Amino acid sequence: MTKLHRIHPAWLVAAVAFVALVGAAGFRATPSVLLRPLHDEFGWSLGTISAAVSVNLLLYGLTAPFAAALMDRFGIRRVVMFALLLVAAGSGLTVFMTASWQLVLCWGVLVGLGTGSMALAFVATVTNRWFVKRRGLVTGVLTAGGAAGQLIFLPVLAALSESSGWRTAALTVAVAALAVVPLVFWRLRDRPADLGVTAYGGVVDDVRPAGSAARNALSALGRAARTRPFWLLAGGFAICGATTNGLIGTHFIPAAHDHGMAETTAAGLLALVGLFDIVGTIASGWLTDRMDSRLLLAVYYALRGLSLLVLPSLFAATAHPSMVVFILFYGLDWVATVPPTVALCREYFGASGAVVFGWVFASHQIGAAIAATAAGLVRDRLGEYDLAWYVAGSLAIVAALMSLALLAGKRLRPVAPGIGLAFAGKAS
Template sequence: MALRPLAAPAREPQTRLVTLIRRLHPAWLVAAVAFVALVGAAGFRATPSVLLHPLHEEFGWSLATISTAVSVNLILYGLTAPFAAALMDRFGIRLVVAGALTLVAAGSGLTVFMRTSAELILLWGVFVGLGTGSMALAFVATVTGRWFVHRRGLVTGVLTAGGAAGQLVFLPLLANLVEAYGWRAAALVVAGAALAVVPLVGWLLRDHPADLGVPPYGATEVVAAPVPTGGAAARAVGALRTAARTRAFWLLAGGFAICGASTNGLVGTHFIPAAHDHGMTETTAASLLALVGLFDIVGTIASGWLTDRVDSRLLLAGYYALRGASLLVLPSLFGDSTRPSMLVFIIFYGLDWVATVPPTVALCREYFGASGAVVFGWVFAAHQVGAAIAATGAGLVRDQLGSYTVAWYVAGALCAGAAVLSMRLRRRDRPPTSTPVRPAVARSTAGSASPDN
């Protein structure tokens, strides 16, 4: 009997840990797993910029040809997003995300066997485009819409920064792998990283708070998960049909298309080749682009925090205007070494890289209610169409004129136009955030947002 009290202190630290875990709302665990999955999928997003010249040197393909594969990837990355959001409603987040990561791994890993540019377009463009598109920002909107009532803007910012974190982790690693072992080693590392995340997704990612018997974070009641009805494609197309009747959709889609052109399509794809044109090594240029990812994490999380407090229209206008100004001065900053002025650009541009995402997600939810995640998928599709046009267009500019200067100036001017589009969005009353949105009600009202004339 005297031995019983001696056993209690040994179990006490473990008991406190279990209690702490139980007090943590499971929404935060879902968000953490989503973040890791986004980082894993982001590996391939970093590869085109470091593989352009190695592929050009080995196969003799022009930069425009290789950029076409990137453009196909970017278009599918965007066009897949709304259908993926609808598929998550139909089959669950976990199944869609696990399948997407597997497709990314297959597309990246099989590139080591390719011999023609058609195979490059199939693997880089189609396989990886579909896989990463299913892990696009519509996935972020779906997770935050289901699991969070409070802190949606902040969590959206953190998850969006997952892509930037992936860029930060992979870019220097991939550049060094290419330099030391060749581009095939880099492709295999990306494939392995994507596959490594699949078991974690299957183990910990959950579809709805109701699956665990809890309300969304910030809500007070458990709401049953909706019963899937209808096809995912029909729901995605129906949401587009309704949203396309509104002025707000076209303003958001137009601004986000310019956002894609001035980030993924231009800087993300062509910054390293442009720096290389001025004598900078690819490893150094990749490190600078990774720094963009580092400061993007800070900027996007801060943007999420601001989105919970400041009018999203004003945030978007400010972000686009500042980005445009930075791109207009970029051509004068390139050199054979890293100058202080280039570091200033990297910091400034990095803070603004995808800071546009949290306010855009918030505006889609504000204008389109329960269909907000799917509509954001279509807005994001416009983002990727803009990125694809810029990726191919900048490659053509470089092939024809011998430099990227015109591409930087055009992108800067377009960003000024995006700021104007954002200011033309009209204010609507935000839906209340103190009570949960019932999935049953949300499904019955999906696609019923009134036009913003």
């Protein structure tokens, strides 16, 4: 038997999922690099361009629970291939746009739907189906795929935008997404039973739901929304989205440029966030397998809030050591919240955990969309971003308190079938 055949198929599925997430991450790095070139060429305000980003972030989140349900119904491979094609189409078509509504259609709608179908609910679906052991670690590694994509694409896109124009950068993203499609078709499989094996580390309760994907997604939301932990998780994750994709991911480069820093330098710093994001997320997955996820979330959010409150004093024309320290720390904390949040959704909501996490992730993107637009408006009105950083830092402290509320209500009891576990006290 060859060495390849001794590898459990779950690891091959995880590897292909990782590559797909990297391929889709190209667009996640695009807005922060192209905000200024689009503003310079078309004269659109940062608020207008940020609105297109907000539509993308919103659809990125709202698509996730329905995509998870579609994966339950029609399979992971079909959904992921279609999603990659949407990303390629949305990014490629931007080269023909002449009006801001076309930016909203391409960046916002097409790419939002595509990337939303490969959002973190995709990660939860793969780990829940294919792994019993090492779930937290694999969740961390797959989540790091997005960070790896940012690390790969940000410097490349910034350099291409500066040397060859933003259209070349947009086409590069489209080609990258298309390049992953054959690999997904070749190797990605929907369930262990398709290969005649069990999940890695044991057997999972893999029930194929009947009925439409939309009905299943909405039913899972209806059951989860009657519980207190859902709202605490969703509220904290909304703040998580506001302080990452919405604010830093979209506005860090323009804010640094306001202080005289070259865009390529700022893009390099944001790429460095991606590098340490990989380390932080994998470490968080390892910790999630060993520590209480509620405590981890409280620590992550509190440290993030404190760092954001300091950020306005760190901007300068050069990447001085204090800013580099902030970047390293923020990278470690960027999506470290994902593994414990996925674990808690699985703990509270059982077999519905991946779909419920899709809804929790939707709140993440709603927060990101609000922050992306609000920060752009703050910059347009006040001429600086300082207020946006201070508000975001304060909200992160609130998210830490919400996580501590989860810790205070840790005792669990079984509830209705299909919802798994929930707090003894439900939301009123």
